[in-house]
Amino acid sequence: MSLTTFLIQCLNSLQYGLLLFLVASGLTLIFGIMGVINLAHGSFYMIGAYMAFALSPIVATTLGGGFFSVLMVGVVLAILLGYALEWIFYSYLYEREHLQQVLMTYGLILVFEELRSLLVGDDVHGVQAPEILSGTLPLGDLMTYPVYRIFISAVCMVLALGMYLVFTRTRLGMMIRAGSANREMVQSLGIDIQFLYRVVFAAGVALAVFAGMVAAPVSSVYPGMGGSVLIICFVVVVIGGIGSIRGALLAALLIGFVDTFGKVLLPQAAGVLVYVLMAVILLWKPDGLFKAG
């Protein structure tokens, strides 16, 4: 492997890792902080991707279009969806066993897939990247790199920093962390924990939907796309340490590097390397890299 190739592979790893973080960040919130095993997280990602596809003609006629207006509309819809879902379904799950959480959220996957099939159909769709980001950058004389992928990486970094600051530097972040440590205590201090959790859940859903929409132009939009990201998201959260934003970012980058270089250097084992990494890290640190609280 020449130096240029090596550097390009590092860029690939970084870019994939950041994309993983973007997708997993919502799960970190919901699973890591609220303690609900949310199997439907992949479905929210899928909903986001389909929104990017299905909303663009509607937004184009009503608001004058543009990828970024679609993003805004999508995030607003996602927050409403998340808020409603928490109110109708998830609020009953906090005190229940994990098995019941798994059953209900698995049921939601089936419902969302079927709704997707009824509303949009089973075809594969493509989403165009916005005009100003559709160019490519040359990397040496080997290949070119799409500007949109670099844009995604930048978005992920901004998001990671934003989440970190909210959690560690704001009153809201403090309340959320306190709530994850001891629900009853926070409640007895006069904080409306129910409302707080509803907001956090809505934010988690919005993050997943946002990730799906941002990733749609590079991932394309197809049935069952949620299932494939779900597992890797759980791996990110478990390696990173439950409830830690910092850990999730580090874990996502680690997986990015292991997966990228694994595919090239050890193609026969590429499918299992990420899980071997998880096993090794859990043996070394059973709570993940940075367990919060």
Added chain:
Amino acid sequence: MNIINIRLALACSLALAAPMVHAQTTGKLKVGLMLPATGTFASLGLAIENGFRLYVTEQGGKLAGREIEYFSVDDESDPSKATDNINKLVKRDNVDVVIGTVHSGVAMAMAKVAKDTGTLMIVPNAGSDAVTGPMCAQNIFRSSFSNWQPAYAMGEVVAQKGHKSVVTITWKYATGDETVRGFKEAFEKSGGKVVKELSLPFPNVEFQALLTEIAATKPDAVYTFFAGGGAVKFLKDYTAAGLKKTIPLYGPGFLTDGTLDALNGEAEGLLTTLHYADSLNTPRDNAFRLAYAKTYKLQPDVYAVQGYDAAQMLKIGLTAVKGDISKKAEFEEALSKVKFDSPRGPFTLGKNHNPIQDIYLRQVIGKENKIIGTASKALADPGRGCRLL
């Protein structure tokens, strides 16, 4: 081994004997459709069923004088449920013939049951080489293709274009392996060399690392197989990486069938091989396309053709045995002699019951796979491991 063989023979003869007792030549013929009605392949299942029913309707609703009664099971493209699902048709509904399916893993499980029970089976899509290879049987037929066929034809085409070194890239699973093997066989026979075989776990779609690997290897051409969402994403990423301009890409037709609407010119000019195309423009195909579009208000595709031909096979065999489906040997003999009048062009059946057919070279122009020539004439699957050969 011997004991197993004896037991198998005993089971087979019992299973064969049972329907003979009830051998019917009149009354309704029970046709079991085991196709995906939900999931990723649902639209393919629908096209196959539409094609099948269209042929039956054209024959006046009867095949060889027998009315058709349909029994349907949704196979969900799930191999782990396949044995149970086909048993519902074979044991519970007592069907005379099973038509299915799209997914190769499911088709393999079905073929095993069909082989054990002697039930007539026609595969209207699944391309797994093994179905007409080691799993082949007197009562198992295929109206579609084997993965080997379009791949082998493409190997010849790429060699003729003067390419010497090729990198292959696909998912690491049975279909991916089979298509690369078929391509490599023809390409290396013609003096080319497959310098690197890249793969990633199914259904992973993170291609960037492997694209960098291709760029660094600098081959003359790339041979690839992906389908559905994976194909769309691969073609987009390949173009975005700037490789489409420098390293030509080739693949079997599934790369660009049903994916062109999701693409925005990324596949333009791409050459693929398949036994069907969007613009054959023969009187036979035009008539079929018109009838299909009229009946279903949909454009037919390769899957519809395969379903249509499955019904055609059933009719020809059934006519030869005068409606008595228990006469397996006569049924087989009739099919082996016939030249099928298919919308894809005429084809015959090989000794392993796979179509011997022309594989077309197609080019993506706009939203269509236009035919630009014949990549391989009357190409027969080698049927490796088949005992009928």
